[in-house]
């Protein structure tokens with residue numbers, strides 16, 4: 065049996081991490097049975113200091129990309145009906161979400177003052193009082209450094225919002241009125257897209273970033289469709 069290690073429900077989303085959510089969605093779409101482990105020390109236990117990781121029959125696999133590859137090789141390949149060209153496209157589109165839109169999400173949650181207040185309470189609100197005063201500051205500083213290093217953090221607020229919107233325009237245009245990104249059946253890119261889109265669209269947070277995501281009706285309906293089919 066596979067165990068998926070994540071953070072657990074927060075900010076109104078099944079998991080606040082789009083990477084955890086996409087692995088969860090992949091396994092649901094593929095009909096692979098699994099357990100979720102959402103213990104608060106999962107991040108400390110994570111072999112590479114990041115979630116998600118899975119344990120499959122004693123084997124630990126970290127990083128959503130490696131997890132997808134493991135699931136495809138050892139369980140169910142959600143992409144088996146895609147052409148070679150579609151498979152290539154699905155991979156590159158996934159990387160666009162993981163390496164670009166993801167950092168816009170991190171910026172919106174951790175760097176924008178009003179949203180940060182909500183995130184701080186949601187992630188650190190249950191810590192003992194003294195720890196609660198310094199741990200959020202340390203984590204926020206680390207993420208600010210990461211965003212600078214990655215490059216998104218060098219841009220202005222308006223520019224980051226613009227980059228975010230460009231991704232939603234592209235995703236909305238690509239999906240059009242199809243059920244899933246590559247047609248009638250879901251593939252690995254749908255798991256990745258859902259993980260990322262739900263992080264904006266299903267979130268309790270009401271800010272410029274989630275508002276812009278929610279303005280694309282076909283993306284909102286896409287999340288609803290996936291919820292109905294795989295999460296009800």
Ligand SMILES: N[C@@H](CCC(=O)N[C@@H](CS)C(=O)NCC(=O)O)C(=O)O
Nearest residue numbers: 081082083113114115116127128129
């Ligand atoms: N490339 C990794 C990225 C995973 C990742 O960035 N996870 C974040 C949550 S979305 C995390 O665990 N961050 C904790 C930290 O950096 O301390 C993947 O695709 O799984």
